[in-house]
Amino acid sequence: MKVGVLTGGGDCPGLNAVIRAVSRRLFARGHDVVGIREGWRGLVDARFEPLGPREVSGLLPRGGTILGTSRTNPYRVDGGVDAVLEHFRSEALDALVAIGGEDTLGVGARLYAEHGFPVVGVPKTIDNDLSATDYTFGFDTAVFICTEAIDRLHTTAESHNRVMVVEVMGRHTGWIAVMSGIAGGADMILIPEQPVSIEDACKEIRHRHDRGKDFSIVVVSEGYELEGVADEGDVDEFGHVRLSERGVGAQLASQIEQQTGFETRVTVLGHVQRGGSPTPRDRVLATRYGLKAADLVHDGSFGRMAALHGDRIVDVSLEEATAELKRVPDDWFEVARAFFG
Numbered sequence: 001m002k003v004g005v006l007t008g009g010g011d012c013p014g015l016n017a018v019i020r021a022v023s024r025r026l027f028a029r030g031h032d033v034v035g036i037r038e039g040w041r042g043l044v045d046a047r048f049e050p051l052g053p054r055e056v057s058g059l060l061p062r063g064g065t066i067l068g069t070s071r072t073n074p075y076r077v078d079g080g081v082d083a084v085l086e087h088f089r090s091e092a093l094d095a096l097v098a099i100g101g102e103d104t105l106g107v108g109a110r111l112y113a114e115h116g117f118p119v120v121g122v123p124k125t126i127d128n129d130l131s132a133t134d135y136t137f138g139f140d141t142a143v144f145i146c147t148e149a150i151d152r153l154h155t156t157a158e159s160h161n162r163v164m165v166v167e168v169m170g171r172h173t174g175w176i177a178v179m180s181g182i183a184g185g186a187d188m189i190l191i192p193e194q195p196v197s198i199e200d201a202c203k204e205i206r207h208r209h210d211r212g213k214d215f216s217i218v219v220v221s222e223g224y225e226l227e228g229v230a231d232e233g234d235v236d237e238f239g240h241v242r243l244s245e246r247g248v249g250a251q252l253a254s255q256i257e258q259q260t261g262f263e264t265r266v267t268v269l270g271h272v273q274r275g276g277s278p279t280p281r282d283r284v285l286a287t288r289y290g291l292k293a294a295d296l297v298h299d300g301s302f303g304r305m306a307a308l309h310g311d312r313i314v315d316v317s318l319e320e321a322t323a324e325l326k327r328v329p330d331d332w333f334e335v336a337r338a339f340f341g
């Protein structure tokens with residue numbers, strides 16, 4: 001078989017590790033691999049590059065993606081889907097491994113449902129918001145980076161008696177905030193799934209200070225719904241507004257300072273969370289996903305996605321994986337809440 005590989009959506013630590021694992025397993029089974037440049041855009045515009053053993057060597061620890069990525073949605077480009085199908089045929093591809101999150105894999109699911117397109121998915125995103133898998137690769141690295149940042153911010157918070165607000169990514173779910181907040185010992189965590197009001201958050205901070213602590217760490221997810229903060233601005237081809245533009249961290253910090261009288265500062269971690277080398281856990285997960293995806297292709301099991309259930313790598317339908325977002329359940333938030341105030 002001749003198998004295409006693409007990486008779509010935001011870049012994420014571990015993408016290259018998946019490309020390596022998919023390719024190595026496919027080579028071992030006698031197949032050829034072709035890289036598709038910049039996600040679905042590469043199939044719309046016919047931008048291919050052969051991937052051989054040399055190209056996929058040394059990739060395991062490398063951040064970003066050697067194939068480039070984009071948020072191109074062929075369903076939003078004039079003639080985009082026809083171009084994808086045509087270029088897939090003209091390049092004589094037999095199968096596609098799509099590495100991405102809900103958007104990239106959503107396109108794959110739709111192409112499979114509508115055209116029987118031979119695609120297999122690999123769940124990528126630092127947000128960990130994809131259904132049907134316990135964890136996406138990239139998430140662990142993002143949580144590691146945020147936890148380290150929270151640890152560092154603790155020292156300034158303590159030295160200056162300040163409230164430090166840390167804004168993390170995660171889009172419309174609070175996985176990164178909750179996990180890094182628990183790991184970093186946050187005194188308050190605000191996420192989209194839990195409608196804790198600013199008043200209640202300030203009450204907890206005051207309570208903490210009343211019992212002798214004169215600093216606090218507040219982790220807020222970029223998608224937290226703050227009154228008066230609108231979802232407006234540029235929208236990408238999948239209909240997402242750029243949440244970082246809302247400036248939730250800055251608004252929150254100013255409201256905390258106003259309501260509590262405590263000196264407050266904000267740190268927005270931004271794209272640092274997606275950068276650099278994957279953690280060992282993400283390298284291993286990406287590798288296992290890559291091998292599974294190659295096996296699914298080899299077996300002709302299309303419309304499927306590699307997934308993690310407990311400690312086992314399994315496969316699930318792309319449709320199930322992209323039907324809805326996986327939100328932070330209450331019991332995870334309860335773990336965090338036990339340390340508020």
Ligand code: F6P
Binds near residue numbers: 101125169222242243
């Ligand atoms: O989905 C990954 C993610 O980093 C989100 O957490 C964030 O909202 C978004 O991508 C940022 O997108 P961009 O890199 O296009 O600004």
